[in-house]
Each structure stands twice: as structure tokens, then as C-alpha cells.
Amino acid sequence: MWRYIVKRLIALVIVLLCVAVIIFCVLWFMPGDPAEIILGMSVPEADREALRIKMGWNDPFLLQLGRYMRDVFLHLDFGDSYQYKVPVSQGFMERLPRTLTLGLISVFIQTVIGIPLGVSAAIHRNTLQDQGLLVFAMVFISVPQFWFALMMVVLFSVKLGWLPPFGIGSWKHWIMPIIANSISGIAMNARQTRSAVLETIRSDFVTTARAKGLPEGKVIYKHMLPNALIPVINGLGMQLSMCVGGTVVIESVFSFPGVGNYMLNGINGLDYPVVRGCVLILAAVSAVMTLVVDLVYGFLDPRIKAQYVNYAAKKGAKKAA
Amino acid sequence: MSEKFVEVKDLHVQYSSNRQIVHAVNGVSFDIDKGETLGLVGETGAGKTTIAKAILRILPDPPAKVTAGEIWLDGEDLLKKPEKEMLSIRGGKVAMIFQDPMTALNPTMTVGSQISEVVLLHNEGISKRQAEERTVEMLELVGIPAIRYGEYPHQFSGGMKQRVVIAMALACNPELLLADEPTTALDVTIQAQVLEMMMELKKKLNTSMILITHDLGVVAETCDKVAVIYAGKIVEYGSKEDIFRHPTHPYTLGLFGSLPKLDDDSKRLSPIHGLPPDPTNLPEGCAFHPRCPLTKKTAAHKSPVQDEEAKGKRAHICPVCFEGEPPLREITPGHFVACHLCGNGKEAE
Amino acid sequence: MKHPEHHEQKRKKQSQFLEVLKRLARKPSAMIGLCIFIAVILVCALAPVFAPYDPNYMDYTAINATPSAAHLCGCDNLGRDILSRLIYGGRYSLSLGFTCALIGMFFGLAFGTLVGYSGGAVDNVAMRICDIWMAIPGMLLCIILSAALGNGIPQTIVAMTMGGIPGSIRGTRAMALRERNMEYLEAAKAMNCSKAKILYKHMLPNIVAPTIIGTTGQIGGTIMQAAGLSFIGLGIQPPTPEWGAMCSAGRNFILTYPHLMLWPGVAILITVLSINMFGDGLRDAMDPRLKD
Numbered sequence: 001m002w003r004y005i006v007k008r009l010i011a012l013v014i015v016l017l018c019v020a021v022i023i024f025c026v027l028w029f030m031p032g033d034p035a036e037i038i039l040g041m042s043v044p045e046a047d048r049e050a051l052r053i054k055m056g057w058n059d060p061f062l063l064q065l066g067r068y069m070r071d072v073f074l075h076l077d078f079g080d081s082y083q084y085k086v087p088v089s090q091g092f093m094e095r096l097p098r099t100l101t102l103g104l105i106s107v108f109i110q111t112v113i114g115i116p117l118g119v120s121a122a123i124h125r126n127t128l129q130d131q132g133l134l135v136f137a138m139v140f141i142s143v144p145q146f147w148f149a150l151m152m153v154v155l156f157s158v159k160l161g162w163l164p165p166f167g168i169g170s171w172k173h174w175i176m177p178i179i180a181n182s183i184s185g186i187a188m189n190a191r192q193t194r195s196a197v198l199e200t201i202r203s204d205f206v207t208t209a210r211a212k213g214l215p216e217g218k219v220i221y222k223h224m225l226p227n228a229l230i231p232v233i234n235g236l237g238m239q240l241s242m243c244v245g246g247t248v249v250i251e252s253v254f255s256f257p258g259v260g261n262y263m264l265n266g267i268n269g270l271d272y273p274v275v276r277g278c279v280l281i282l283a284a285v286s287a288v289m290t291l292v293v294d295l296v297y298g299f300l301d302p303r304i305k306a307q308y309v310n311y312a313a314k315k316g317a318k319k320a321a
Numbered sequence: 322m323s324e325k326f327v328e329v330k331d332l333h334v335q336y337s338s339n340r341q342i343v344h345a346v347n348g349v350s351f352d353i354d355k356g357e358t359l360g361l362v363g364e365t366g367a368g369k370t371t372i373a374k375a376i377l378r379i380l381p382d383p384p385a386k387v388t389a390g391e392i393w394l395d396g397e398d399l400l401k402k403p404e405k406e407m408l409s410i411r412g413g414k415v416a417m418i419f420q421d422p423m424t425a426l427n428p429t430m431t432v433g434s435q436i437s438e439v440v441l442l443h444n445e446g447i448s449k450r451q452a453e454e455r456t457v458e459m460l461e462l463v464g465i466p467a468i469r470y471g472e473y474p475h476q477f478s479g480g481m482k483q484r485v486v487i488a489m490a491l492a493c494n495p496e497l498l499l500a501d502e503p504t505t506a507l508d509v510t511i512q513a514q515v516l517e518m519m520m521e522l523k524k525k526l527n528t529s530m531i532l533i534t535h536d537l538g539v540v541a542e543t544c545d546k547v548a549v550i551y552a553g554k555i556v557e558y559g560s561k562e563d564i565f566r567h568p569t570h571p572y573t574l575g576l577f578g579s580l581p582k583l584d585d586d587s588k589r590l591s592p593i594h595g596l597p598p599d600p601t602n603l604p605e606g607c608a609f610h611p612r613c614p615l616t617k618k619t620a621a622h623k624s625p626v627q628d629e630e631a632k633g634k635r636a637h638i639c640p641v642c643f644e645g646e647p648p649l650r651e652i653t654p655g656h657f658v659a660c661h662l663c664g665n666g667k668e669a670e
Numbered sequence: 671m672k673h674p675e676h677h678e679q680k681r682k683k684q685s686q687f688l689e690v691l692k693r694l695a696r697k698p699s700a701m702i703g704l705c706i707f708i709a710v711i712l713v714c715a716l717a718p719v720f721a722p723y724d725p726n727y728m729d730y731t732a733i734n735a736t737p738s739a740a741h742l743c744g745c746d747n748l749g750r751d752i753l754s755r756l757i758y759g760g761r762y763s764l765s766l767g768f769t770c771a772l773i774g775m776f777f778g779l780a781f782g783t784l785v786g787y788s789g790g791a792v793d794n795v796a797m798r799i800c801d802i803w804m805a806i807p808g809m810l811l812c813i814i815l816s817a818a819l820g821n822g823i824p825q826t827i828v829a830m831t832m833g834g835i836p837g838s839i840r841g842t843r844a845m846a847l848r849e850r851n852m853e854y855l856e857a858a859k860a861m862n863c864s865k866a867k868i869l870y871k872h873m874l875p876n877i878v879a880p881t882i883i884g885t886t887g888q889i890g891g892t893i894m895q896a897a898g899l900s901f902i903g904l905g906i907q908p909p910t911p912e913w914g915a916m917c918s919a920g921r922n923f924i925l926t927y928p929h930l931m932l933w934p935g936v937a938i939l940i941t942v943l944s945i946n947m948f949g950d951g952l953r954d955a956m957d958p959r960l961k962d
Binding site for chain 3: 015018151267
């Protein structure tokens with residue numbers, strides 16, 4: 001078990017090293033000159049050139065890359081934002097709690113609404129409720145998130161005046177971003193749960209459970225759901241690991257001051273340290289979440305837990321040989 | 322009522338799907354005494370499993386529906402019982418062993434907890450610890466060491482899983498055991514072990530049993546009575562001796578003819594030709610007539626069919642075979658056959 | 671001896687295909703989806719016939735006009751007819767969705783089967799590359815690639831395809847691995863088939879069908895993703911009448927003239943919905959286990 005975790009952590013660090021290199025390379029190709037953005041075109045070219053030399057932007061590619069990698073992985077220093085003049089890590093950490101809250105609440109809502117909807121649709125399959133859910137799910141899987149968000153703004157902010165259209169402040173500011181961010185997830189979870197439960201309903205062990213004389217409710221909660229929800233929980237893990245990286249568009253719609261908007265502003269302002277830092281940290285966050293989810297998943301499904309054990313045993317055997 | 326422990330009368334079950342109706346069971350009747358074993362023999366799809374599930378009332382509804390019949394257990398009609406009372410019968414008084422041990426166990430629960438679940442359910446006021454003790458006892462009874470209580474099904478081999486399934490079914494001392502091909506998924510050696518174990522346990526607990534199988538060897542070893550099922554109907558019914566010594570119905574004969582025999586000089590098997598009938602569209606009259614060698618033989622001896630309409634494809638079939646469903650007739654005491662052409666005894670009561 | 675056997679096989683294959691089509695045709699939602707989708711494609715492909723106006727013609731008397739008989743969906747802030755722009759813009763959105771999904775499918779099939787079939791070191795290396803690739807959440811990767819490459823159709827295609835390839839390689843590889851352990855491959859090997867022949871004649875056909883289903887499901891997602899990218903100022907930008915870009919342009923007038931971005935969104939919704947309805951039906955028809 002521990003061996004497995006350590007192995008995964010080492011792999012994670014290697015992956016992040018590679019991600020850092022890739023991002024650096026990708027952004028190298030980004031058109032535009034940050035010096036022009038920072039100083040503007042009104043100052044003489046000599047001043048801009050001086051800035052470029054001072055920041056090391058004229059140095060060879062490999063030198064800059066090496067410097068960046070050293071700063072990031074040895075000193076955990078992501079550089080200072082060109083626009084805000086504060087360290088990226090500070091700017092990121094200020095915004096991360098908001099994005100994390102938005103993402104986690106969304107995943108929570110997707111789970112507690114989507115899964116029960118799917119279960120009840122599957123149990124009452126081919127009823128009006130089931131058909132209704134399928135239509136609902138189909139529509140909300142196909143609706144563009146940003147457009148749905150803006151239509152909510154038109155309805156609830158402009159026409160009805162119930163909710164503030166953008167920014168952050170009271171709890172009312174959170175309602176629309178969370179709904180917009182979770183609606184397609186609810187639909188997807190409901191659909192996935194429904195088909196997973198339908199698949200399990202026909203399993204022999206469910207018949208066995210019925211033949212034992214268990215009441216239908218217990219058959220569902222004790223035997224059917226734990227098995228049906230394994231793939232759903234796997235999908236949930238994916239949603240968790242994506243929840244911080246997937247809010248960019250919604251944040252942009254609601255001018256939500258989270259890391260997504262921070263990164264978008266970084267892109268528009270050629271603020272390389274911000275963009276690199278954001279992508280790298282978000283990749284790290286999602287990788288750690290994936291690892292945690294995998295471990296939890298392993299505890300839920302004994303067959304997977306057995307794989308860890310087998311893995312350890314195999315390693316041991318290899319060592320002995 | 323009668324003193325028989327189990328009595329199934331004129332059971333009809335249909336499956337309906339997509340505007341099609343499958344007649345799975347069409348008027349099956351049999352009875353079993355206490356401690357007796359009835360073998361249900363027939364091809365895949367003949368409706369054997371459906372009969373067992375109908376007794377427990379665990380047929381998936383929809384699509385399956387019991388359309389007629391009575392199932393009497395110990396003086397009570399199970400089909401008329403409210404669902405709530407059925408719960409205490411399932412797994413308690415009547416237990417079922419399922420066909421495929423690979424899928425019959427819940428993969429996310431330990432085998433121990435799956436067995437103790439049923440013990441807890443049917444013994445009111447029993448403590449968890451007592452249930453665990455009973456489970457361990459059952460596991461050891463079927464030859465599984467107690468330490469494996471906390472293991473999951475995927476850690477067991479197929480034969481071991483089947484033992485677990487059997488332990489689960491016997492855990493509450495059922496009075497009627499429905500064994501649905503309990504050994505089909507197993508190796509021959511394990512098959513023998515499991516069968517022997519089941520018979521021993523059954524004797525110890527004086528359980529009645531319905532054994533569903535398509536293996537005549539298993540029937541010979543274990544059953545007291547045999548019912549041969551074809552297309553959801555009993556075509557021959559009698560004691561094991563009746564069926565094995567004097568098989569009468571052409572289908573039963575065909576089943577025996579499909580078995581290789583060592584002491585037989587003939588080099589070839591005499592299988593039943595053709596396929597089981599389409600249950601959505603059963604043949605008129607006797608369901609077996611399209612495959613029946615007897616009707617062809619008889620038809621060849623008699624004068625050709627006069628009826629214009631019946632000519633052509635029906636030319637080789639005795640007209641009586643598609644005129645009406647053959648009734649189950651008693652040919653010798655306790656031995657019933659449903660055939661127009663053989664066993665000319667009096668009709669069964 | 672050989673001939674009738676071959677014939678038999680062919681007949682069976684055909685009937686299987688027909689069976690799928692029959693099942694598909696019995697699903698009203700799939701058929702409705704297909705019809706709508708074909709209609710959308712036809713209208714967009716024959717844009718000059720269906721569009722009432724030139725999509726770039728600015729009618730200064732009709733700036734921000736609300737829907738009327740002359741302009742069914744109204745006009746935008748420069749007086750251009752929104753319906754015409756939608757019809758022309760559909761060309762961009764649809765071709766983006768199709769191109770990206772098809773390129774992704776191609777790479778997934780080519781590399782996925784190869785990697786899955788080779789196994790060993792090749793498989794290991796490829797999977798580690800995919801791990802690294804997928805460590806960056808998909809939408810983020812699209813965003814930074816799109817930012818680095820700049821705006822424009824080819825750039826957007828590259829950015830979006832790159833985001834999806836590792837996922838499709840993984841999916842195909844998993845299928846290839848499953849197929850690899852099937853007994854019919856052993857049989858092919860026993861008959862002395864060459865590696866390439868096993869790969870492309872035996873394995874690929876079994877992988878292609880599920881991949882096509884998967885890809886159908888992805889087209890809708892890709893169209894939405896492209897629109898999202900354009901919406902946040904990357905991807906394809908105004909004055910190109912791509913649907914996402916139109917939403918983006920209409921966003922500034924949302925408080926006063928919400929119809930500017932209502933209709934492009936509706937267009938996306940209808941298109942994606944029809945594709946998903948069809949894709950769902952197709953999946954169910956291919957896999958009848960979940961039918962009832």
C-alpha cells in the first residue's frame with residue numbers, strides 16, 4: 001500500500017517536471033512582446049530593451065528554461081506577475097480558495113442531485129419520471145455552459161433583478177456560477193448512474209439477494225447500489241480532479257475572481273509567470289486529487305484493493321528472484 | 322388439502338417483451354413429499370429456471386408474469402400470499418441455489434457477511450455474533466475453512482463459490498431447496514464432490530428439493546422423481562425407475578439417445594434432430610411434433626393425410642399430433658406421459 | 671469448400687449491420703436527432719440559398735433590431751442579419767467539430783491499436799507520455815495552446831485536437847488490449863498471419879465500431895468546446911460569424927439586447943442536441959443490452 005503511494009508520488013513529480021517544460025515551450029511561441037504591454041509604446045525603445053535585458057528575456061531559450069525550472073522546483077518560486085507585481089504563488093493562493101469552493105460545491109451538487117436522480121429513474125424505468133429525466137439530461141448535456149450562464153443572467157439579474165450579475169460579495173453571487181457550473185454535471189451523473197444501475201439490476205447476485213428474502217429497499221441499498229456506483233464514483237473522481245481546472249469559462253462569464261480569470265488575464269496581458277504558474281499548480285492539484293480518488297476507490301472496491309496487494313506481492317517476488 | 326408438502330398446479334408463466342409474448346411455462350403440475358427430490362430435466366430454455374423462480378416469486382415483473390396456477394407449500398398458496406409474508410419464506414423456508422456461482426455472489430461483500438445476512442434475516446432476535454458463528458459452521462460444513470470468512474468472492478475459485486452459494490442456501494435449514502443446475506458450471510470432479518455434499522446435507526436436514534438439470538447422470542444419482550420438461554410443459558413424469566427403465570415419450574427417449582453409452586454396440590448417438598421450438602410461436606398441438614421421430618414413423622405406416630391443407634409440410638406427421646395438445650396420461654401407476662401416440666393408459670386425474 | 675463459407679460469413683455480417691440499422695430506425699429520438707442534424711448540415715452547406723442576407727452586409731437602419739418579419743432573429747450591433755450570420759457561421763462550427771473529432775479519432779485509432787498491440791516497452795513509453803499530456807486538464811491545455819498559436823481556424827483545430835488525442839489513444843489502447851487477449855487472435859496467429867495483417871484485418875474492425883460511436887458522441891462536445899474557446903476571446907474571433915464568437919460579441923449588449931447572444935446559443939444547443947440524440951441511439955442500437 002505505502003509502496004504504491006510512494007511510487008505514485010514519484011511519478012507525479014516526474015510528470016510535473018515534464019509539464020513545466022512543456023508549458024514553458026508552448027508559451028515560448030506565444031506571440032507578443034510583454035515589454036510593450038508593461039511599459040507601453042510611449043516610452044522609447046531603449047527603455048523597453050533595458051527591461052528585456054533586465055528580465056533576461058533576451059537570453060537563450062535553454063538558459064531561461066533552466067532558470068525557470070530551478071526557481072520552480074528548487075525554490076518553489078513561480079516568479080512575479082508582470083501586471084500585478086506580486087509573486088504568482090501569492091496571487092494564486094489568494095484566488096484558489098474561491099475557485100476551489102466553486103468547484104467543490106459544484107461537484108457536491110452534481111453528486112447529491114445527479115446520483116439519486118439516476119437511481120430513482122433506473123428503479124422506475126420506463127415511467128414518466130424516467131423519460132422526463134432522460135429528456136432533461138439530454139438537453140443539459142447539450143447546452144453550452146457559458147450561454148446557459150448568460151441566459152440566467154438575463155433572466156435573474158436583468159429581468160427579475162433577484163441576483164447580482166457578476167463579481168463576488170454576498171452568498172447571492174455564488175448561486176448562478178454554481179448552478180451554471182454544475183448543471184451539465186448533474187445531467188451526466190444522472191445518466192451514467194441510471195445506466196449503471198440498469199446494468200446491475202439484471203445481475204445474478206441481485207436475484208440472489210432477493211431470494212434471500214431481503215426487502216426490496218435493502219436489496220437496492222445493500223446489494224445493488226454499492227456495485228452500480230463503482231463506475232459512477234470513478235467518474236466522480238474525474239470530476240473532482242477536473243473541478244479546479246474546469247471553471248475558466250464560468251469564471252469569465254461572471255467575472256468571478258478565481259484562478260481561471262487570473263490565468264485568462266495573464267494570457268491577455270502576456271503575463272507569462274502567471275500563466276505558467278497557474279497551469280502548473282492546477283495540474284499538480286488535479287494530479288493529487290486523482291491520486292486521492294484512486295486510493296479511496298481502491299478501498300471501496302475490494303477487487304481493486306486486491307490489485308495493490310498483488311502489486312506489492314509481485315514486487316516482493318521480483319525482489320526475491 | 323392434500324398431504325403433499327409442495328404441490329404445483331397448472332402453472333403458467335409468460336414473458337412479454339416488445340409486443341411479443343413468450344410462453345415460458347404452460348400448465349406445469351407436480352408434487353413433492355417431505356425429503357423427496359424431484360428432478361426437472363430438459364433443454365436450455367425449456368422453462369425450468371422459470372418454474373423455480375416462480376415458486377420463490379422472484380421472477381422479474383415486468384416482463385415475467387404468472388398468468389395462472391397455484392403453488393401450495395405446506396398448505397398455503399404462495400401465489401396468493403402478500404409480498405411481505407413472502408419475504409420470510411424466501412431464504413428461510415424455501416431457498417434457491419443459483420446456476421452460475423461466478424455471478425451469483427455480490428462482489429463487494431465478503432462471503433461471510435453474505436451468509437450471515439441471510440441468517441440474521443430469518444432468525445429473529447439472533448445476535449450478530451451468533452449469526453457469525455452459524456455462518457462459520459455452515460462454511461465448515463461445505464468444506465471452507467473459517468479463516469476465509471472475511472474474503473471476497475473474487476478470491477474464491479468457481480467450485481468454492483458454488484459451495485458458498487450452497488452454504489448460503491442451507492444456512493436457515495430450508496424445508497424446500499430449489500437447486501438450479503448447481504453443478505453445471507463446475508469441473509467433473511468438483512461436481513461429484515458438491516453433489517455428494519448437497520445430498521448429505523439434504524438428508525441431514527430432511528429437506529425436499531427440486532433439482533434442475535439437463536444432466537441425466539446427475540438425476541440418476543440424486544432424484545426420487547423426475548419430470549421431463551419440453552417447451553414449458555411436462556411431457557413425462559414419474560419415479561426415477563419409471564423414467565430410467567421405461568422411458569416412453571419420444572423426447573425422453575431422445576434425451577437418453579443423446580447420451581454416449583459404453584456398453585452399446587452402435588457406433589453413433591441417436592440425437593434429437595432440430596432445435597427447441599421458438600417459445601413466441603409454439604407449434605400447434607403437441608409442441609414436440611416437428612422433431613418427433615415417432616410421429617414420422619407412424620405416419621409412414623398409415624395412409625397419407627387426406628386433408629388438402631394438411632398436405633405438404635405436414636405430410637410426414639400424424640394428423641393427431643397437431644390436432645390437440647396431448648394430455649398427461651397415466652400409463653402405469655405414478656408414471657405419466659403426454660403423447661398421442663404412446664402409452665395408451667387412462668388420462669391423469 | 672471455401673466459397674460457400676465465405677459467402678455465409680458475408681451474409682451474417684450484412685445482417686448484423688442491418689439489424690443495427692433496424693434497431694436504430696425504431697428509436698424515434700435517434701431518428702429525430704438525425705433528421706435535425708441533416709437539416710442543419712444542409713442549411714449551412716447551402717448557406718447562400720437559405721441565408722436571407724449577406725452575413726457581412728451592415729444595414730445601419732437596423733442596428734440591434736429585435737426580431738421581425740424582415741429579420742427573423744433580429745440584427746446585431748452593426749446591423750447585420752443574425753439569421754444569415756448563424757447560417758454562415760454554422761459552417762465554421764460544424765466543420766470545426768467534425769474535423770477535430772475525426773482527427774482525434776484517426777490518431778487514437780492509429781496509435782492506440784499500435785501501442786495496445788505492441789505492448790511492452792512501446793506501450794509503457796506511450797502511456798507515460800499520455801500521463802504527462804493528460805496531467806494538464808483538457809480545457810486548460812486547449813486554452814494555452816490556443817493562446818500560444820493565436821486565433822484562426824487551423825490554430826484552433828490544432829489546439830483542440832491536441833487536447834483530445836491522449837484520451838482517445840488511451841481509450842483505443844484499452845480496447846486493443848482487450849481484443850489482444852481474445853481467442854480469435856490466437857487463432858489468427860496459429861494460422862500464421864503476419865503481425866500487420868492481424869493488426870489491420872482482425873483487430874481494427876473490432877475496434878472501429880465502438881470508436882465511431884465514441885466519436886459521434888464527441889462531435890457535440892467539440893462544437894461546444896470550440897464555442898467556449900471563442901467565447902473567452904481565443905479560438906475564432908469576430909467578425910467571423912462562428913457561433914461562439916457571435917455569443918462573445920453579443921455579450922457586451924446583454925443588458926440591453928439579449929437577443930444578440932440568444933440565437934447563437936440556441937443554434938449550438940439544437941445542433942449539439944441533435945448529434946447527441948443520434949449518438950445515443952446509435953450506441954444503444956450497437957449495444958442492445960441496455961435496450962429496455
